[in-house]
Amino acid sequence: xxxxSISKNRYTTKAYDSSKKIPQEKFTRLLEILRLTPxxxxxxxxxxxxxxxxxxxxxxxxxxxxxxxxxxxxVLDSSHTILFCTQxxxxxxxxxxxxxxxxxxxxxxNAQAKQGQKDSRIGYVDYYRNEKGDIQRWAENQTFxxxxxxxLAAGIEGIDATPIGGFDEDILSQELxxxxxxxxxxxxxxxxxxxxxxxxxxxxKSRLNKEDIFTLL
Numbered sequence: 526x527x528x529x530s531i532s533k534n535r536y537t538t539k540a541y542d543s544s545k546k547i548p549q550e551k552f553t554r555l556l557e558i559l560r561l562t563p564x565x566x567x568x569x570x571x572x573x574x575x576x577x578x579x580x581x582x583x584x585x586x587x588x589x590x591x592x593x594x595x596x597x598x599x600v601l602d603s604s605h606t607i608l609f610c611t612q613x614x615x616x617x618x619x620x621x622x623x624x625x626x627x628x629x630x631x632x633x634x635n636a637q638a639k640q641g642q643k644d645s646r647i648g649y650v651d652y653y654r655n656e657k658g659d660i661q662r663w664a665e666n667q668t669f670x671x672x673x674x675x676x677l678a679a680g681i682e683g684i685d686a687t688p689i690g691g692f693d694e695d696i697l698s699q700e701l702x703x704x705x706x707x708x709x710x711x712x713x714x715x716x717x718x719x720x721x722x723x724x725x726x727x728x729x730k731s732r733l734n735k736e737d738i739f740t741l742l
Contacts, residue, residue, distance in 0.1 A: 526681060535680035538687045538715070539725040541602040545718040551682055552577070552605060555716070558678040559607075562671040566649050569623065570615060570664035571671055572708055574608040574701060582606055585713065588697035596689050596713075603687075604717030607675070608697070610708040611668045613661055615650045661709070668711045679716060689713040 547555075559573065576582045582600050585608060589597035600606045612619065624643050633639040654660040672688055679686040690712050697703065697710045719726055 528681075531677075531680045533730065535676075535686075536725055536728075536730060538685040538717075538719050538723055539599070540720040540723040541599060541604070541685070541715065541717040542720045543602040543717075545604065547604040547684055547716060547718075551684070552716075555675065555678055555682060555684070559671060559675050562674045564667040564670060565663070566646050567623065567627075568615065568646070568649075568664070568667060570612040570619070571668045572610045572612070572706070574610065576600070576606040576608070577604075584700055585697070587700055588692040588694070588710075590693060590696070593691045593693060596691050599687050599689065599715045600713065602717070602720070603715035606716070607714045608701070608710060609668050609672055609712045609714065610703060611661070611665045611711045613704075613707050613709050614654070615660060615664065616707065620646055620650065665709070665711050672712055672714060675714060684716050685719045687715045689715065 556573075556575075562569075564570070574585075576585050579601075582603065585606055586597045586600045589600060620643070623646065624639065627633065627642060628639060633642070650660065653663040657663070676686055676688065692710070692713060694710050701710075703710060
């Protein structure tokens with residue numbers, strides 16, 4: 526595997542071949558890579574909705590109307606679409622769930638280590654909620670780390686992908702009762718295999734030069 530070559534060749538897919546499906550084993554592997562995404566203090570403030578059949582994709586596409594209508598075919602023709610959601614706030618229950626999972630995973634040598642992890646997480650959450658005043662932004666930043674990991678994994682697995690930020694958040698929130706679950710919709714990711722009509726596949730990759738983005742200190 527040549528990661529540099531994969532990075533040079535992957536691109537944002539603009540049109541999918543609806544007749545091609547990602548093999549279930551490969552998609553399951555992709556979801557496991559997504560589950561293993563790193564996050565600040567291992568906070569994992571996310572939830573992912575998987576649309577792997579037409580009716581599910583049509584529910585997502587309800588939010589792709591008006592100025593976002595151009596994104597609907599990507600969802601409807603994709604093999605799979607994932608909605609990345611972020612917790613609107615970090616609850617005490619979520620912190621307790623994380624701590625209990627850490628304990629089950631064998632991360633604490635004693636009760637003192639467990640308490641230290643608990644205090645550390647609470648401290649960070651309180652800092653971003655009360656001092657920085659932007660806990661939702663901090664949490665959503667973690668969700669976009671998950672998006673980046675999945676985009677790279679898709680390229681490695683030979684799966685085409687499209688991150689989509691253009692959708693009606695209110696429609697999607699209502700359709701999936703996100704507010705009631707304490708979630709906000711952050712980004713969509715369509716996955717599948719490109720169509721022959723995908724114009725972007727034939728265009729050269731364009732990125733800023735290294736001189737424009739790197740500063741050696």
